[in-house]
Amino acid sequence: MDRIDDWRSNGYMTSTSEIQTAVVIGGTGKTGARVGRGLTAKGVRTRIASRSAGTVFDWNDRVTWGPALSGVDAAYVTYAPDLAVPESSSHIAEFADLALAAGVRRVVLLSGRGEPAAEKAEESLSCSGLEWAVVRASWFAQNFSEGYLREPIRTRHLALPVGDVAEPFIDLDDLSEVAVAALTRADLLGRVFEVTGPRSLSFAEAVAAISLASGRAVTFETIGLEQFSEEMTAGGVPDGMVDLLSYLFSEVLDGRNRFVTGVVEEVLERPARDFAVFAAEAARTGAWS
Ligand SMILES: NC(=O)c1ccc[n+]([C@@H]2O[C@H](COP(=O)([O-])OP(=O)(O)OC[C@H]3O[C@@H](n4cnc5c(N)ncnc54)[C@H](OP(=O)(O)O)[C@@H]3O)[C@@H](O)[C@H]2O)c1
Numbered sequence: 001m002d003r004i005d006d007w008r009s010n011g012y013m014t015s016t017s018e019i020q021t022a023v024v025i026g027g028t029g030k031t032g033a034r035v036g037r038g039l040t041a042k043g044v045r046t047r048i049a050s051r052s053a054g055t056v057f058d059w060n061d062r063v064t065w066g067p068a069l070s071g072v073d074a075a076y077v078t079y080a081p082d083l084a085v086p087e088s089s090s091h092i093a094e095f096a097d098l099a100l101a102a103g104v105r106r107v108v109l110l111s112g113r114g115e116p117a118a119e120k121a122e123e124s125l126s127c128s129g130l131e132w133a134v135v136r137a138s139w140f141a142q143n144f145s146e147g148y149l150r151e152p153i154r155t156r157h158l159a160l161p162v163g164d165v166a167e168p169f170i171d172l173d174d175l176s177e178v179a180v181a182a183l184t185r186a187d188l189l190g191r192v193f194e195v196t197g198p199r200s201l202s203f204a205e206a207v208a209a210i211s212l213a214s215g216r217a218v219t220f221e222t223i224g225l226e227q228f229s230e231e232m233t234a235g236g237v238p239d240g241m242v243d244l245l246s247y248l249f250s251e252v253l254d255g256r257n258r259f260v261t262g263v264v265e266e267v268l269e270r271p272a273r274d275f276a277v278f279a280a281e282a283a284r285t286g287a288w289s
Contacts, residue, residue, distance in 0.1 A: 019074045019106060019184050023047045025057055026078030030146050031110055034176035035076045035183075042184055047072065059091055069099050074106040074183050082244055083111055083118035084252075092121040096128035106131040106189070108182045110175075113138050113194060113257045122192065131189045133182035138196040138257055141169040141278040144210060145287035148245075154288045158207055159221040161228040161249045166200035166258040171273040174264045181267050193263050198272045200258045206275060213279035214288050225250055 022039050026032040027048030039046045049057035049068040057068040059080055069075065077095070079088050092109065099107055107130050111118045122134045143149045152158040175195050182188045201209065207220040223231075225246055232242045264272035282288070 019044055021045045021047070021072045022074040022076065022183060023049050023055070023068055023072045024076045025049050025068065026080060026110075027076075028053050029078055029080075030140065030142055031172055031176055031179065032076065032078055034172055035179050038176055038180035039076075039183065042180065044074075044184065062094070065095060065098055066102065069102040069104055072104055074108070075099060075104055076108050076110070076179055076183060078110045079121065081241065082248075083121045084115050084244060084247060086117060088117055089120035089124045093124035093128070096125050096130055100128060100130055104130065106133075106183060108133045108135060108179050110179070111136040111192075112252070113196075114252050126190075131186075133189055134192040135175060135179050135182065136192050136194045137175055138170045139167050139253075140172055140175070141197065141273075141275055142172045142282075143169075144206065145278075145282035146172075150287065153207070153210060153218055156216060156218045157221070158203070158218065159223045159228070159231070160203055161223055161225040161246070162203050162253050163222050164202045164204065165253050165255050166202050166205075167253065168196035168198070168200040168258070168260045169206060169275050169278075170195050170197050170264075171275075171278045174268065174272050178264060178267050188267065193267065194261045195263050196259075196261045196272070198260060198264075198274055200260060201275055209276050210279045210283070210288070213276065214283035216288065 022044050024032045024036045024046060027036050028050045036046050036048050047055050049055040051058050055068050056064050058064045079092065096107060107125060109122060109125050109132070111122050111134050113136055125132045125134065140147065144153055149158060178193055178195055182193065204220040207218050211218045228249070229242050229246055232245065
């Protein structure tokens with residue numbers, strides 16, 4: 001039986017018993033797959049859930065939520081398509097209520113920096129009565145190697161509606177290790193972990209680092225928002241996703257998130273991985289071949 005440790009000053013009960021079972025919502029994605037592997041390596045029985053996973057979970061189909069949550073101690077939650085969409089906070093509030101009712105103890109939510117809608121969703125979780133933590137991330141380094149920026153890097157020309165704004169890109173291995181720590185360590189509960197890489201780079205500098213690491217010259221061009229939207233639409237990207245990316249590039253990438261935090265170092269007791277190290281590893285493993 002769980003041993004109740006104490007009432008923390010942040011107002012919810014924490015338990016010293018270990019997390020034995022977990023579900024990863026968005027478990028086939030970039031962070032979800034890493035968190036799933038990290039939990040399994042720690043001996044946590046882990047269920048992978050998404051629209052295409054063995055455990056079917058769809059944010060747009062509430063019937064799928066209950067079965068995904070049944071019989072687990074904890075959940076790592078990535079929201080799709082992005083917490084920036086207006087319905088995210090009501091979805092997270094409903095999800096958290098259901099999780100509590102299903103006997104889930106702890107939820108760790110992946111969030112984004114400097115996004116008002118994401119902060120509302122974080123609040124939905126922190127008010128839920130669950131043990132909680134938020135991993136609030138800067139832009140992912142792996143957007144360049146596993147996400148929507150991979151193909152332009154592969155074809156050696158990246159054009160984005162962003163100038164010389166600096167961003168401390170976070171390596172997803174670091175982010176996921178912090179998420180696994182938050183899921184498995186009671187001392188990390190009730191906190192927002194704002195994770196960043198160790199230095200800020202502009203997109204042009206990031207592309208230069210990738211060119212250097214891969215030995216393939218990649219050019220970077222700043223384009224207007226309208227041209228960006230037109231090109232995305234012409235390339236078959238759905239309207240909703242074009243709007244979302246346009247919002248992220250035009251409003252969130254305005255320099256508000258350029259500062260570096262020491263959270264990775266604090267939680268993992270080692271430095272955060274530098275973008276150049278990420279780029280070398282991605283090149284070595286054939287991300288852009
Ligand atoms: N990219 C960034 O730089 C950045 C920065 C900060 C925060 N974030 C946040 O990161 C989250 C994305 O995490 P990620 O990069 O690890 O994931 P990802 O690689 O984008 O993959 C998306 C995951 O969500 C699942 N999914 C898609 N639509 C779904 C739906 N309707 N219902 C349930 N699952 C669905 C996908 O699997 P199926 O297709 O099988 O459903 C997949 O497992 C977003 O919430 C975003 O706000 C991103």
